[in-house]
Amino acid sequence: MIDQRVHMENIQEQVRVFAPATVANMICGFDILGFAVDAPGDEVTMTKVEQLGVRITSIKGDDGRLPLDPDQNTVSACAMKVLEDLGLADEFGIEIELVKHMPIGSGLGSSSASTVAGVFAINALLGNPLTKEELLPYCIEGERLACGHGHADNVAPALMGGITLVRSYEPLDIVALPVPDGMYAGIVFPHVDVPTRDARQLIKDRVALKDAVVQWGNVAGLIAGLYRNDFALIGRSMQDVIIEPVRAILIPQFAEMKEIALSHGALSFGISGSGPSVVAITQSEEAAQTITQEIKKHLDQQEIDSNTYVSAVNTQGPRLLD
Amino acid sequence: MIDQRVHMENIQEQVRVFAPATVANMICGFDILGFAVDAPGDEVTMTKVEQLGVRITSIKGDDGRLPLDPDQNTVSACAMKVLEDLGLADEFGIEIELVKHMPIGSGLGSSSASTVAGVFAINALLGNPLTKEELLPYCIEGERLACGHGHADNVAPALMGGITLVRSYEPLDIVALPVPDGMYAGIVFPHVDVPTRDARQLIKDRVALKDAVVQWGNVAGLIAGLYRNDFALIGRSMQDVIIEPVRAILIPQFAEMKEIALSHGALSFGISGSGPSVVAITQSEEAAQTITQEIKKHLDQQEIDSNTYVSAVNTQGPRLLD
Numbered sequence: 151m152i153d154q155r156v157h158m159e160n161i162q163e164q165v166r167v168f169a170p171a172t173v174a175n176m177i178c179g180f181d182i183l184g185f186a187v188d189a190p191g192d193e194v195t196m197t198k199v200e201q202l203g204v205r206i207t208s209i210k211g212d213d214g215r216l217p218l219d220p221d222q223n224t225v226s227a228c229a230m231k232v233l234e235d236l237g238l239a240d241e242f243g244i245e246i247e248l249v250k251h252m253p254i255g256s257g258l259g260s261s262s263a264s265t266v267a268g269v270f271a272i273n274a275l276l277g278n279p280l281t282k283e284e285l286l287p288y289c290i291e292g293e294r295l296a297c298g299h300g301h302a303d304n305v306a307p308a309l310m311g312g313i314t315l316v317r318s319y320e321p322l323d324i325v326a327l328p329v330p331d332g333m334y335a336g337i338v339f340p341h342v343d344v345p346t347r348d349a350r351q352l353i354k355d356r357v358a359l360k361d362a363v364v365q366w367g368n369v370a371g372l373i374a375g376l377y378r379n380d381f382a383l384i385g386r387s388m389q390d391v392i393i394e395p396v397r398a399i400l401i402p403q404f405a406e407m408k409e410i411a412l413s414h415g416a417l418s419f420g421i422s423g424s425g426p427s428v429v430a431i432t433q434s435e436e437a438a439q440t441i442t443q444e445i446k447k448h449l450d451q452q453e454i455d456s457n458t459y460v461s462a463v464n465t466q467g468p469r470l471l472d
Numbered sequence: 473m474i475d476q477r478v479h480m481e482n483i484q485e486q487v488r489v490f491a492p493a494t495v496a497n498m499i500c501g502f503d504i505l506g507f508a509v510d511a512p513g514d515e516v517t518m519t520k521v522e523q524l525g526v527r528i529t530s531i532k533g534d535d536g537r538l539p540l541d542p543d544q545n546t547v548s549a550c551a552m553k554v555l556e557d558l559g560l561a562d563e564f565g566i567e568i569e570l571v572k573h574m575p576i577g578s579g580l581g582s583s584s585a586s587t588v589a590g591v592f593a594i595n596a597l598l599g600n601p602l603t604k605e606e607l608l609p610y611c612i613e614g615e616r617l618a619c620g621h622g623h624a625d626n627v628a629p630a631l632m633g634g635i636t637l638v639r640s641y642e643p644l645d646i647v648a649l650p651v652p653d654g655m656y657a658g659i660v661f662p663h664v665d666v667p668t669r670d671a672r673q674l675i676k677d678r679v680a681l682k683d684a685v686v687q688w689g690n691v692a693g694l695i696a697g698l699y700r701n702d703f704a705l706i707g708r709s710m711q712d713v714i715i716e717p718v719r720a721i722l723i724p725q726f727a728e729m730k731e732i733a734l735s736h737g738a739l740s741f742g743i744s745g746s747g748p749s750v751v752a753i754t755q756s757e758e759a760a761q762t763i764t765q766e767i768k769k770h771l772d773q774q775e776i777d778s779n780t781y782v783s784a785v786n787t788q789g790p791r792l793l794d
Binding site for chain 1: 637645
């Protein structure tokens with residue numbers, strides 16, 4: 151039975167959607183904080199067709215690494231689930247083209263960007279029967295399929311935009327946090343391989359209580375700083391004493407990159423998600439530009455290729471293209 | 473040499489000061505959060521005398537448990553340190569009367585209230601040469617003398633008033649947090665003995681990372697809730713999965729008291745500081761009254777004596793009496 155929120159006259163023939171990369175953890179908030187950026191991101195074109203089922207017709211930009219099997223690919227699997235839940239799976243089918251404008255395994259929420267683009271696209275195609283809050287559980291399930299764990303610290307900011315707090319998973323409780331005026335992220339993705347699963351496995355199951363206290367003091371300081379638009383407080387709060395000491399070992403030149411960032415005016419510097427991308431938080435676009443250029447120059451000298459991105463916090467989340 | 477901030481003509485002959493009890497931890501923020509209440513609290517009368525040195529002439533309300541030795545008592549020791557640092561120790565002496573209007577070892581920051589009353593009083597007696605920020609390190613040293621560790625989660629709110637975050641100790645970084653309109657605390661002190669040192673020793677040195685993540689998600693939610701004046705978010709964030717499960721064992725009837733509080737409209741309920749006092753956070757004075765009365769009634773049935781206190785958050789901190 152077709153869900154009453156669907157109005158057949160609102161269903162589109164085709165939509166094209168961009169969804170953004172995200173910086174999970176925000177340095178001090180492991181597994182709870184994240185923010186969206188303007189670029190990079192992924193693009194999904196979704197077309198309504200007569201033949202039932204959801205198919206991926208092409209994936210570009212993934213170097214052949216992502217599955218075309220619609221049950222295995224997070225974009226198609228999530229779209230299918232939405233279709234089924236709204237009672238539309240027997241009405242028509244969907245064809246998907248995915249263009250990845252961002253590296254896979256970079257620590258920038260690559261799978262999340264695809265998932266969110268797909269979920270946002272199917273909803274847009276159907277005339278937006280679901281709210282973003284209703285779309286989020288589909289995105290979390292997509293993350294589970296793509297990464298083996300249903301975290302929300304990338305999909306929440308990718309879908310909602312801005313800076314998000316995942317306060318709790320059961321029940322799911324997402325809090326939108328204020329975005330300070332003029333906050334920029336300078337991101338560098340060094341071309342070294344640090345798979346998410348390995349990066350997670352390095353982290354110990356138990357941590358020193360005294361470190362945990364430092365960490366939640368910093369988390370509290372960061373949240374207060376965001377509300378106060380207090381960049382000094384934000385900067386001194388964005389320090390990670392628990393995850394960074396372990397994960398930074400996997401990232402060549404981490405200490406050198408951090409020194410470059412801090413000596414060029416970064417408020418804070420750390421790992422984006424599970425790395426190897428790193429992020430400098432700055433109070434201006436210019437500082438973020440300088441920092442990413444200086445880090446790239448340094449990595450070039452070490453013969454490490456890299457991509458750089460400079461972006462304000464993306465407060466919109468996914469958007470329709472065209 | 474007398475510090476240039478001291479103006480001899482502003483020095484008073486006598487001051488009388490009240491400093492408030494405090495609820496450290498605020499349930500989810502172990503060692504970093506705390507708030508001040510209107511009552512109970514401690515009272516210090518400080519008198520300038522010719523005879524050099526700082527002496528305690530009387531302590532009331534302590535059942536003879538506190539040291540009169542001026543080097544051992546936090547009130548006199550802190551006052552002496554302020555006098556010395558301002559170059560006044562050779563100019564005149566101080567006599568102190570301390571009246572404790574609150575139980576010792578209750579988890580309500582008893583030593584902090586005395587320390588803060590003393591430090592605030594000596595500063596007031598000297599014509600307020602020091603700011604509250606400058607007074608705080610003296611209070612932390614006083615805590616070290618009284619409790620064996622220099623924590624700030626009681627002295628910071630007792631001195632600053634309101635809700636405070638101790639983001640960091642080195643360097644000391646105290647953040648004043650907003651106080652939501654109409655937030656009340658219903659406090660019950662059951663007369664059972666849980667010394668602070670024992671309560672701390674029960675806590676394990678290492679905690680599960682997954683619990684730490686839940687805790688800093690809750691800390692983040694609480695801070696956001698305070699800024700948003702969002703009592704629902706405050707309530708669901710004020711949960712402690714790390715300390716309460718251990719310390720609650722030391723507090724008879726804890727589970728029963730929690731059930732009474734939550735079933736009578738408490739947003740949250742937990743241990744104040746290291747206990748045995750417990751605190752219900754409510755959105756009205758009436759709810760806090762009802763909860764404390766119902767808990768007291770229950771404890772009476774169990775033949776456990778108790779004191780109850782209902783208070784708004786005290787945003788002022790210490791104050792001059794008379």
